Amino acid sequence: MVMKGMRIGEAKKYVADKLHCDVFDLTDSAKMKEIRESLDLGTVNDRPHASYGMSAKIKIAELLDIKIPSVELFKKKLGAAL
Amino acid sequence: MAEYFTRMGDGEALWQSEDELRADVEAGVEDAVKRGKAKPLDDADIAHLMDILKMPEKNVSVERGCEGIHTFDAGTLKLPIRSAVPVSRHVTLLIHERILCSDTMELCNTDYSFKMVKNCAPEEAMQMEQAQQDMIMPVFYGAMPNLGLYTKPDGQFDNWAELLPQGKIKEAMDAQEGAAEQCYEDMLYISSLQAEAGACGIQFDTAGASGDADLLAALKTTKALKEKYPDTCVTMGMANEFTLGMHGKLEFEGDKLAGKYPRDQVQSCAKAGVDMYGAVINTNSSRSFAWNLARSVTYVKECTEVATIPVLVNAGMGVGGIPLSAVAPTDATTRASKALLEIGKADGL
Structure with missing residues (x-):
């Protein structure tokens, strides 16, 4: 919604399709915990070796097919495409 | 007859019958x-x-399927400044992401006006770059155009609020046009530094607080910013439900700005390249x-019907x-x- 200027209904469907889940699941915190953990997208509670911050965002950008400015900047600093 | 607990516009407790509630709804x-x-x-x-x-419940919630996103303006002012919690802005952002479960958050300066950020703009950009390393949710940089700060004695322009009662209409209009241009330059400079620091977006808050020239500066900055950094999101929150015509003749892309209500404000914002529009409808405390x-x-229902971009109230x-x-x-x-x-x-x- 933020990066593509979508209205809420369209944005929910876009994310649900990318996550291969139902729109209903997006607001089910138990289901989303499972999805986020399985895809290693970062969760509210930290876990050993789990991604958070930039590493989680890199995965989110790839999964949702969006350009996140801070991820692009980070890649540029590393001097190579991730 | 049953009475229902409700409130006045200043928060005072009030009990109203169904007929009284309905009469007030219809009058609103x-x-x-x-x-x-x-x-x-x-x-x-x-x-x-x-x-x-x-x-009858004290607190209520939306039906499943109607959930919306929860965003913040004046973001990092709320915990460390207004609530006097001794935490840094960086920690404030983390608290919002990991504990309060905000959907987006905003980094901002204690003096929440772009003009006041100009002197420390590179340091604010450094703070953003550091924050982006730790945050997953979208983090914006936000401030107000606050055109009034460009008037004497803080700024170089005569105060149009003083000129207008003196009948100096032309002078008041010229002062607003000059202030809007300077405000635009400041906002574009600061927003560009933030975009280059990896900000997810820029939030122009309380746009139009000093009238149509204030809103014009924000719209012009958005257009220029989106041309420079198309992937940087722009959100723009209004100052009120009615754009004040302190100048009265200013236009953006052929549309007169004075007198716009939410259904028209959102269309001007979309035309400028704004990605998310913040509708404001003021409360009458009486x-x-x-x-x-x-x-x-x-107002909001009418606005969302015509909007092509998300409407965040x-x-x-x-x-x-x-x-x-x-x-x-x-x-x-x-x-x-x-x-x-x-x-x-x-x-x-």
């Missing part, structure tokens, strides 16, 4: 229709709003919560139907949230 809708020439709510919407107002909420929902103390009090009662905030999302069809708050 009528006010939006009369002043803003808004389309009235239909009978089903009014019945839905009455149900929300009469719910009228009831029912009156204020009905009026807000009427400002819902806090004194706006969006919520009482004008420093601590907003949750019976009112949750009812307003439910009504704005379910009836107003807002994309978020």
Whole structure:
């Protein structure tokens, strides 16, 4: 919604399709915990070796097919495409 | 006859019968229709709003499927400054992401105006770059255009609020045009540094607070910023439901800005390249919560029907139907949230 200027209904469907889940699941915190953990997208509670911050965002950008400015900047600093 | 607990627009407790609630709802809708020439709510919407107002629960929530996103303006002012919690802005962002579960958050300066950020703009950009390393949710940089700061003695331009009562109309218009140009340059400079630091977006908050020239500066900055950094999101929150015509003749892309209501404001914002629009409907503290909420929902519903970009309604103390009090009662905030999302069809708050 933020990066593509979508209205809420369209944005929910876009994310649900990318996550291969139902729109209903997006607001089910138990289901989303499972999805986020399985895809290693970062969760509210930290876990050993789990991604958070930039590493989680890199995965989110790839999964949702969006350009996140801070991820692009980070890649540029590393001097190579991730 | 049963009475329902509700509030006045200043937050004071009030008990009203169903007939009294309905009369206030209908009067609130009528006010939006009369002043803003808004389309009235239909009978089903009014019945839905009455149900929300009469719910016996202290706090209420949206129906499944109607959830919207929850965003913040004046983001990092709230914990460390207003609530005096001794945490850094970086920790504030983390608290919002990991504990309060905010959907987006905003980094901002204590003096929440772009002009005041100019002297420390590179340091603010460094703070953003550091924050982006740790944050997952979108983090914006936000401040107000606050055109009044460009008037003497703080700025170089004569104060149009003093010139207008003296009948110096041309001088007042010239001063606003000069101030808007300088404000635009400052906002573009600061926003560009933030974009280059990896900010997810820029939030122009309370746009139009000093009138149509204030809004024009924000719209012009958005257009220029989106040309430079197309992937940087722009959100723009309004100052009120009616753009004040302090200048009166300013236009953006051929549209006169003075006198715009939410349904027109959102279209000007979209034309400038704004990605998310923040509607503001001011609370009248002398009228009831029912009156204020009905009026807000009427404006918002009409706005979301014509909007091509997401509409995030400002819902806090004194706006969006919520009482004008420093601590907003949750019976009112949750009812307003439910009504704005379910009836107003807002994309978020």
